[in-house]
Amino acid sequence: MFHFFNLSLRLNGFPMREASIELEKTIAVPETTYENWVSEKRKAIVEYHLKNNASYQEFVGTPSFNHWEELPVMTKKEFQKPLTERLSGGFTAKKVYVNKTSGSSGDPFIFAKDKFSHALTWANIIHRFGWYGIDFNTSLQARFYGIPLDFIGNKKERIKDLLSHRYRFTIFDLSDAVLEKVLAKFQQKKFDYINGYTSSIVLFAKFLQKKNIVLTTVCPTLKCCIVTSEMLFEDDKLLMEKQFGVPVINEYGASELDLIAFQNPSGEWQVNSETLFVEILDENNTVLPNGQEGRIVITSLYNKAHPFIRYDIGDVGILDEKSTFKKPILKKLIGRTNDIAILPSGKKSPGLTFYYVTKSIIEDDGNVKEFVIKQTKIDTFDIEYVSQKEVTESQIQNIEKAITTYLETGLTFSFTRKEKLERSKSGKLKQFVSLVK
Numbered sequence: 001m002f003h004f005f006n007l008s009l010r011l012n013g014f015p016m017r018e019a020s021i022e023l024e025k026t027i028a029v030p031e032t033t034y035e036n037w038v039s040e041k042r043k044a045i046v047e048y049h050l051k052n053n054a055s056y057q058e059f060v061g062t063p064s065f066n067h068w069e070e071l072p073v074m075t076k077k078e079f080q081k082p083l084t085e086r087l088s089g090g091f092t093a094k095k096v097y098v099n100k101t102s103g104s105s106g107d108p109f110i111f112a113k114d115k116f117s118h119a120l121t122w123a124n125i126i127h128r129f130g131w132y133g134i135d136f137n138t139s140l141q142a143r144f145y146g147i148p149l150d151f152i153g154n155k156k157e158r159i160k161d162l163l164s165h166r167y168r169f170t171i172f173d174l175s176d177a178v179l180e181k182v183l184a185k186f187q188q189k190k191f192d193y194i195n196g197y198t199s200s201i202v203l204f205a206k207f208l209q210k211k212n213i214v215l216t217t218v219c220p221t222l223k224c225c226i227v228t229s230e231m232l233f234e235d236d237k238l239l240m241e242k243q244f245g246v247p248v249i250n251e252y253g254a255s256e257l258d259l260i261a262f263q264n265p266s267g268e269w270q271v272n273s274e275t276l277f278v279e280i281l282d283e284n285n286t287v288l289p290n291g292q293e294g295r296i297v298i299t300s301l302y303n304k305a306h307p308f309i310r311y312d313i314g315d316v317g318i319l320d321e322k323s324t325f326k327k328p329i330l331k332k333l334i335g336r337t338n339d340i341a342i343l344p345s346g347k348k349s350p351g352l353t354f355y356y357v358t359k360s361i362i363e364d365d366g367n368v369k370e371f372v373i374k375q376t377k378i379d380t381f382d383i384e385y386v387s388q389k390e391v392t393e394s395q396i397q398n399i400e401k402a403i404t405t406y407l408e409t410g411l412t413f414s415f416t417r418k419e420k421l422e423r424s425k426s427g428k429l430k431q432f433v434s435l436v437k
Helices: 004-011 016-027 031-052 054-060 115-130 151-163 176-188 198-211 234-244 351-362 393-406
Strands: 097-100 110-113 141-144 166-169 193-197 224-228 248-254 258-263 269-271 276-281 293-300 311-319 330-336 340-342 348-350 368-377 380-387 412-417 432-434
Touching: 004 016, 016 115, 031 054, 031 276, 031 293, 097 115, 110 115, 115 258, 141 198, 151 166, 166 176, 176 198, 193 198, 198 224, 198 234, 198 368, 224 234, 234 248, 258 276, 258 293, 258 330, 269 330, 276 311, 330 351, 340 351, 340 432, 348 351, 351 368, 351 380, 351 393, 351 432, 393 412
Parallel strands: 141 166, 141 193, 193 224, 224 248, 368 432, 380 412
Antiparallel strands: 097 110, 248 258, 258 269, 276 293, 293 311, 311 330, 340 348, 368 380
């Protein structure tokens, strides 16, 4: 079998063979000694950056460390300076993989990964997808992602799609007329899997539901659907599995780091412990025991070009009580720390609580395709939605009643029907946003 995907990565300077060997060695480390393996890797990457990275030396303030918990927590504000000032000695922008975060957290920045570290990222992704019979060299992907609209950027992505054995659907217009064309492609092509942003794929599932079509009846080669970048709610997952006729797998990652967690065949959200070390911290940067909710803080164990050590990614989550060093399980991903609604009473609530409560009512009859919630004042929330007809007065009353039950009284809601919702440049849909400072 000609491995064109792996070859394209090697031609770009990523040592895939060496990365695959390293990953296999790591996977083979037994559970009994895995904690020691993690400790050694953590120690080695910190010592490397304290010796070779001036920016990290300045940030830590000491040339050495004794205890892991003493190391300061990095946030995105540490990266708001030119990349050249953040690179380790011996690395230049031309010698590393350089990219930019999506900015969904509100603080986009340019980052770098050394080529071995980036090759390991791909080796790990290939390994995880392999759990479901997906081979990046031969399996055809139906891709629901954004794409640059400028000519050069667009052509670059299309070439990458061709080399990566994937067909990309535009997600900036998901009207029924466009989704008819998407369905036609599934009838024509032998897709092995769907991959992309949750909200866009949910819309496609709702379109199929309306037409009473199960996707595997027109595309029997389909094996699974892998969603990423946006929250996956249980009812949406059930809808997709019903309309696609295949398992829906939840992926959680960050471009500056790696694949963070990937749903395994047992249904657990298995954390990547091969290239990352994940901690849950409280507001005082104290490590919380498994089962408690806190900030997700991640260390990249291999990236020598750029330090991501005890890096607060901006998300809130819980590690399962049964987690081990070798097999951590993400019990719950609650949302981003900057998606918090501050209410008139002073109560703080994850913005996705509003979204989830509203969702359970507003979508009950299949009229509303998708919606977003914006907090415009401390007591005022605007709900923008796309639907066949206006939401009813009884739905509005039920939403207000439910919000009062789950949160508090005295909140005001306005509803605006739209032709389509505003997405980010990457095509992501932000379900909740607070405009209150």
